[in-house]
Amino acid sequence: MSSKGHKVEEPWQGFHGPNLGVAIELYEEYSKNPEAVEEDLRELFEIWGPPPSESQSQNQTTPDSGVSATSPNTVMMFVNAVKLADMIRRKGHLVSDINPIFKNEKNNHLLELDQYDLTEEFLKQVPVDMICPNAPAHVKNGLDAINHLKNVYTKTITFEFNHVHDMEEREWLMKMVESGMYLPNLTKQQQLNLLSRLTQVEGFEKFIHRTFVGQKRFSIEGLDMLVPMLDEAVREVVHEGTQNVLIGMAHRGRLNVLAHTLSKPYKMIFSEFLHAPSKGLDPSEGSGINGWTGDVKYHLGADRQIKEENTAEATVSLANNPSHLEFVSPIVEGYARAAQEVRTSKGFPEQTVSKAYSVLIHGDAAFPGQGIVTETLNLSRLKGYQTGGSLHIIANNNIGFTTETYDSRSTTYASDPAKGFEIPIIHVNADDPEACLAAIHIAVQYRKRFKKDFLIDLIGYRRFGHNEMDEPAVTQPSTYNLIRKHPTVRAIYANKLKEASVIEQTYGEELDKATQDSLQVQYDDVIANKSNHSKEMSPPDYVVNGLPKVKTSVPFDTLKEINEELLKWPESFSANTKLEKILKRRLQSFDEDGKIDWALAETLAFAAILHDGTPIRLTGQDSERGTFAHRHLVLHDRNSDEVHTPLQTFEKANASFAVYNSPLSEQAVVGFEYGYNVQAPETLVLWEAQFGDFANGAQVIFDQWVSAGRAKWGQKSGLVVLLPHGYEGQGPEHSSGRVERFLVLAAENNWTIANCTSAAQYFHILRRQAKILEKDAVRPLIIMTPKSLLRNQVVASTHVEFTEGEFKPVFEQEGLGNKTDKVERIVLCSGKVAIDLADRVSKKTDQNWDWLHIARVEELYPFPKKPIRAMFARFSNLKEITWVQEEPKNMGAWPYIESRIREITPEGVSLSYIGRTHRSSPAEGDPVAHKKEQERIVTESLTRKQ
DSSP states (O other): OOOTTOOOSSTTTTOOHHHHHHHHHHHHHHHHOGGGSOHHHHHHHHHHOOOOOHHHHTTOOOGGGTOOTTSHHHHHHHHHHHHHHHHHHHHGGGGOOOOSSSOOOTTGGGGOGGGGTOOHHHHTTSOHHHHOTTOOTTOOSHHHHHHHHHHHHSSSEEEEOTTOOOHHHHHHHHHHHHHTTTSOOOOHHHHHHHHHHHHHHHHHHHHHHHHSTTOOOOOOTTOTTHHHHHHHHHHHHHHTTOOEEEEEEOSTTHHHHHHHTSOOOHHHHHHHHHTSOBTTOOTTTTTOTTTTTOOOGGGOOEEEEEOOTTSOOEEEEEOOOOSOGGGHHHHHHHHHHHHHEEOSSSSSOEEOGGGEEEEEEEETTHHHHOHHHHHHHHHTTSTTTOOSOOEEEEEEOSOBTTBOHHHHOSSSSTTGGGGGGTOOEEEEETTOHHHHHHHHHHHHHHHHHHOOOEEEEEEOOOSSOSSTTOOGGGTOHHHHHHHHHSOOHHHHHHHHHHHTTSSOTTHHHHHHHHHHHHHHHHHHHHHHTBOOOOOOOSOOHHHHTOOOOOOOOOOHHHHHHHHHHHTOOOTTOOOOHHHHHHHHGGGGGGSTTOOBOHHHHHHHHHHHHHHTTOOEEEEETTTTTOTTSOOOOSEEOTTTOOEEOHHHHOTTOOSOEEEEEOOSOSHHHHHHHHHHHHHOTTSEEEEEOSSGGGGGGGHHHIIIIITTHHHHHOOOOOOEEEEEOOOSSSOTTSSOOOHHHHHHTOOTTOOEEEOOOSHHHHHHHHHHHHHTTTSTTOOOEEEEEOSGGGGOTTTOBOTHHHHTOOOOSEEEOOOOOOOTTTOOEEEEEOTHHHHHHHHHHHHOTTSOOTTEEEEEEOEEESOOHHHHHHHHHHOTTOOEEEEEEEEETTSTTHHHHHHHHHHHOOTTOEEEEEEEOOOSSSSOSOHHHHHHHHHHHHHHHTOOOO
16 A cells, blocks of 8 residues: 555555455445545555546557556556456356266356456466465466466366455465365375275165165265265374264265275175174174164264374264254264363363364255254354364255255255355365365365364265165156266276376276175175074163162252352352342251252252262253243353353362353254263253243254164163243243153153152252263153242252152152041142142141142153052042143143053042143133133142032
8 A cells, every 4th residue: 555655666556365356346436436435545546547438448558558557547457357356266166167967158258358358468467466366386477367266266176265254264265275285186096095985985886786776775876076075084184183073964875984984894784785684793783782673774873993003093973863864963063062072170161172073964955955954053153062163065966856956945056055154165076086185175174273164065966866766867857868978986087097197998997896896795795694683672671670779869068068159159259139139048048947949959959960070061042040030050240241150160069060051943952962962971961941842943853863862773862851841821832841742752761751849859850860871771851840930939848858858750749638548539740730739738728638639740751650559559448530730631741641540540440631621732822711721720620529
């Protein structure tokens, strides 16, 4: 930039690359209104001169004709040269050669010189630095620079970085790309290895296609380079010290990735196709790796250990994945976060992002089509969920089952949703192996430097139908006419190496034959050793037998000390005045007549669990404070907004404590927490819904992973789910945690479902869950938690119940004064309605309640049959058993529990239901109607039959 009175030798002086582009934009603004720019720029632009008129622009001259470099015509030509360079960077992808089947012929005029009133002669006079300051040494002038940029941005690999707002990142990306630093310089041996890998990838698919005719495999063919790309990503990050590479992908190409990236033996895959495991090759034998019901072969995951010379030991894992495409993405991110953290000391877990690297492989129809993708991308920069950058690869075969791109997305590219998160994007032709490896290299280096996500759009095709029983020509006849004539990437690369004299004429064919021969030998061996073993489809004994007995009580002195320590804050910290008074009242909870409410019980449970050395992670919308302003695990200084989390400075803690407010997402966050828990089984991981109803936003995760992951894949989880539940007249979306949905999925001791009605019960069930986390019998825990009851003293418990008690699956109400020979009705209930009944009974002190007994079923699943049967047997004059609930008759626990109660109901005793009638909506919207219904339910439950 100039100062007044200084001579400017060249109009671009002081500017280069992107900075010059900015100056040009300002120059155009100046030409319309000089006062619109700053004084220093006006001085410079006065030297540049005004833009030429239309007549002048038609008769532009060049510097070699003797016109001054600062003449208006010449300045505008320089401006146009920079505009062209910028257009190549921004729009080169639109005219690039990135589709193996359909050549890009649209928009070719975009980058022609005459579109910018430029000539080759003029460009030869333009300095390289003005056009491309990062150009390699062979670029000598402006024309070379333009051609170089075209070569960089319009060939088989192209880039979209313009949406990346951070200038340091964008300049680094441009430098890597335009200097050629990202390009691989493969040795002859590396080229031979790449050809060999492609031969293995293609050969495996060909062999299965020929041997198992018509069986589904979701072949990789058309995107064969995905496997060598994963090889390269694993090699680079493990070489840098990464200990865990965690991969998530759907079906397409999964068997090939298992066979090659995960080194799953061909024999094992052949055994799965034969539906009869070969002896010694069933991964589930004796280990439960695949659970007891199992899953289809293209859903299964695997682990591979890497231990090479000069490389730290590492694990590569492919996550199990059902037929729900992208939903594995947040789960893998949870794996990665857990693998990056150390949780063995108090405070926040210590995170080292280089320890784990997540790779998410997406479908081109699914990436823009499934909202879970965007939810997962949104997690990438949040403090509770970031993993230091993931590699996203779109396995782009330009079709979704039978649906064309114009029917499946509203964007130019499948990758476009990533732009909203400023994720750099590379589009690469899957038929150019070396360009594909170059894409991986720049992605890994970007993550290493900036700790952010990167996306590669691997554009290929699908050689066969969606699955191998599908005929794609029925819906895409012309496309498949082209595909069937198109050579494979192995053949293309072999031919390239022949032309470069890297291999002999017949080398590729010989390599292919050797691969087929090897596969045939291994297949024959499987056939020869085929087993007729029929796999046991029942859960193992340690699951069937239920939870182990553990001690959950805590000595009085220990709990009292914990409570006092948590209320000692730094002298410099000033909490909200009203909140401070409320929290300080907790000091009275251990007095002789003191009570411990729900929030304090939870805090004490967490503290005792941390004291035992078990880490804790709690997330959810507003979980730091609690949706109902009850928890207050994170305190905010009223003067400075600084925060203090007592459980993180707790001196007696022997493990980390993390609590985060989650984004407004259920599906991705629950998936993340489930993945975190699977990867870190020693950690008590809790997710809390803002209201229990919102769990339905994560239904796929509950259906496919949390409830069934153990049976399908042997994948253990101790995830705790907190669902605020109870009818308080807040309408249909703030009442029900939909317990019926979890009960429908309950079988084979797959999880525990509880609805606790006392602070001590909540304390003990959390403690029990923490103590069984790493035991074989561990399972998820679903808790219907209270809302209005959080401050109700009826729910609060005495300290004795914490120091001497345990969790009771059935909680019998005291104070009714009944005798075993007088009781005629037993009311069974669960949750808040039990407190409504207790409250009514306590107010009717003038009534005789000898005829009534009330019991709360605190653990709905597994159903506590033995204690309930024993309770029934105590009452000799029993006439009726009534199940009482707030929820409609077709919801809540009744549809699940009726048959179980009926099975143990004594002969001659009736079983009835009291509650709302069948409804399509879970609750009334009118608070007056709600109160009327609640009154009816309570009154009917407590009215003796005449």
